[in-house]
Amino acid sequence: MLRGRIRFFPAQARMSYRIGIDTIHLRPTPRLAHTEYCTSDPLKRHFRRVFGDVRFEDAFEMDFIWHTDDGPVPWSQRGRTTDMGHAAFLEAGTDMRPPKPCPFADIDEVLAFDAVAEYGLPDFDDLVAWYENLYRTRQAQFPEQVLTGGYYKTIVSGAIEAFGWDMLLQAAGYRQEFERVLDSFFRLSMHHFRAWAKTSAPVFICHDDFVWTSGPFMAPDFYRSAIFPRYAELFAVIRKAGKKLLFCSDGCFTAFIDDVAAAGADGFIFEPLTSFDYIVRRYGQTHVIVSSLVDCRTLTFGTPADIRREIDATIERAFQCPGFIFAVGNHIPSNVPVENVMFYFDYLRKHWTRP
Numbered sequence: 001m002l003r004g005r006i007r008f009f010p011a012q013a014r015m016s017y018r019i020g021i022d023t024i025h026l027r028p029t030p031r032l033a034h035t036e037y038c039t040s041d042p043l044k045r046h047f048r049r050v051f052g053d054v055r056f057e058d059a060f061e062m063d064f065i066w067h068t069d070d071g072p073v074p075w076s077q078r079g080r081t082t083d084m085g086h087a088a089f090l091e092a093g094t095d096m097r098p099p100k101p102c103p104f105a106d107i108d109e110v111l112a113f114d115a116v117a118e119y120g121l122p123d124f125d126d127l128v129a130w131y132e133n134l135y136r137t138r139q140a141q142f143p144e145q146v147l148t149g150g151y152y153k154t155i156v157s158g159a160i161e162a163f164g165w166d167m168l169l170q171a172a173g174y175r176q177e178f179e180r181v182l183d184s185f186f187r188l189s190m191h192h193f194r195a196w197a198k199t200s201a202p203v204f205i206c207h208d209d210f211v212w213t214s215g216p217f218m219a220p221d222f223y224r225s226a227i228f229p230r231y232a233e234l235f236a237v238i239r240k241a242g243k244k245l246l247f248c249s250d251g252c253f254t255a256f257i258d259d260v261a262a263a264g265a266d267g268f269i270f271e272p273l274t275s276f277d278y279i280v281r282r283y284g285q286t287h288v289i290v291s292s293l294v295d296c297r298t299l300t301f302g303t304p305a306d307i308r309r310e311i312d313a314t315i316e317r318a319f320q321c322p323g324f325i326f327a328v329g330n331h332i333p334s335n336v337p338v339e340n341v342m343f344y345f346d347y348l349r350k351h352w353t354r355p
Contacts, residue, residue, distance in 0.1 A: 020063030020146035024203055024244050024267070024288055026322040032315070032352040033324065035064040035290065038331040046338050058144050060345055064290070064325055065142050066248075066269070068150030068205050071122055071192060072130050075153070075161060079118035080104065082164030102163070107170050110163055111177040115184040118162075127195040135201045148246070149196045150205030151189060154234065155227060157208045158185035172218050179226040186230040193234050197241035204238045204245050205269065206231070211251040213273055220255060228259045235264035246288055254278060261287065271329040280317045288323035294344065296328055299336045304343050311348055319354060326352065 015030075023033040047056055057065070075081050083100040104110050122130075131149065139147040153161050159168050159182060171178045196204055208231075216223060231247075238245045247260050248269035257279060260268065267288025268279055272295045279289055292314040298306050318324040326348065332341055 016058070016061055016063040016144045017146055020325075021202065023063070023323055023325055024146065024246075026286075026288070028322065029354065031354055032318055032326050033063045034060070034326045034348070034352070035062050035066065036060075036327055036332060037066045038333070042334060043332070043336075043338050043341050046342075055144075057142060061349065062145055065138075065145045065147045066150075066205065067138060067148045068152040068207055069131065069134055070152050071127060073122070075119050078120060081161055082167070102167060104163060104167050107167065107174075110167050110171045111174055111181060113162065113181050113184065115158060115162065115181075115188045117184075119188060121188070121191045124191070124195060127192070128198040131196050131201075132199045135199050139201075146203060147201070148203045148205045149199055149201030149243075150207060151192050151196065152207045153185075154189045154206055154208040155182055155185045155230060156210040158189065160209065169217070172222075175219075175222055175226075179222075182226055183230070186234070189234060190237070193237045197237050197243065202243055204243050205248050206234065206238075206245060206265070207248045209250045211249060211253045211256070213251050215252045215255055223256060224259060228256075228263050231260070231263040231265075239264055239266070244288070246290065248290075257282070267323060276314075277317070280321060284317070284321035284324075288325065289318075289321055290325040290327055291329040292318075292326050294328050296330045296332055296336060299328065299332065299340045299344060302340070304340070304347075307340060307344050308347055311344070311351065315351055 019029045019031065019033050020035075022029050044056060047059065051059055076083075080103040082102045082104070104113075135147065135149055159171075162185075163171065171181065193206075210223070210227065211217065235245050235247075244266045245264065246267040246269055247265040250271055252273040253260070253270065254275040257268070257274070261283060265287070267290065268274075268283070269290040270276075270279070271291070272293065274291075276291060276293055279287075279291075283289070292310070294307065294310045294314060298310055314326065318326065328344075
């Protein structure tokens with residue numbers, strides 16, 4: 001039954017790169033653009049049984065591939081990092097990992113930390129060559145999609161990687177000292193942003209998990225004095241290189257949407273926690289929006305009618321936005337029933353043609 005519902009249209013798949021890049025530049029497209037960040041192993045196995053060797057991303061007409069990279073040598077091989085472990089997300093919990101002891105003995109060590117001194121700055125020309133080769137290799141693997149460049153551990157995410165949440169939250173109570181620490185992550189990020197700016201990647205993702213599910217975990221005025229001015233400097237490097245910059249964060253950053261836009265972001269990638277309606281209303285005509293009202297919790301526990309309602313509500317708003325890329329904002333994990341995911345794809349594709 002599922003095979004009869006989902007059909008592969010090779011002609012449309014060949015249009016995907018053009019639809020993706022036109023959407024990012026707010027140009028007219030025949031349908032809404034589409035991406036997904038993570039798709040489950042059960043779904044991919046089902047897909048291989050039904051479609052064989054057809055590329056998954058082509059069959060489901062994905063136009064955009066979320067991609068970031070922080071360089072050739074992980075921080076854990078260059079200095080101290082805190083492994084907080086990992087909860088089960090992949091099938092059978094293969095990604096589950098227990099936490100390890102924090103390498104920082106006390107808060108004074110954290111407040112004295114300098115990310116540039118700890119991890120070093122790779123040779124700039126070598127780093128540019130690394131990123132360019134990486135981008136070209138990965139883009140060749142996804143010729144029908146827009147593959148992005150990008151950096152993951154930008155400022156706050158860098159501090160999380162280094163200290164873990166416990167030490168980070170303690171350090172955040174010492175605002176002046178903590179800002180100096182964050183500045184070191186900014187300087188490290190800037191080195192990599194400048195290298196990415198020299199590559200041929202046309203689109204760049206700045207990822208930074210700078211909030212929680214409930215919103216800011218530090219005082220808003222600290223974000224506005226210590227973080228957003230540094231974002232503006234980072235974003236300017238990418239935009240001056242002629243690239244589009246999309247900002248991505250987990251959690252709820254509704255309180256800071258305007259700040260991120262003012263810093264120079266060309267678009268937003270966000271989970272259902274952040275206000276979809278506010279971004280569409282305020283920035284739907286001027287910015288790229290990568291998200292939807294479709295929640296993976298609905299895909300997991302809801303009915304086809306529930307899924308249809310969330311798709312319909314998204315499409316009603318998305319048709320107003322020239323830069324809209326449809327996605328399940330909080331991924332499609334392995335516990336989502338395959339039938340629900342297939343219904344989601346099928347229904348979306350039947351209704352995404354622009355009027």
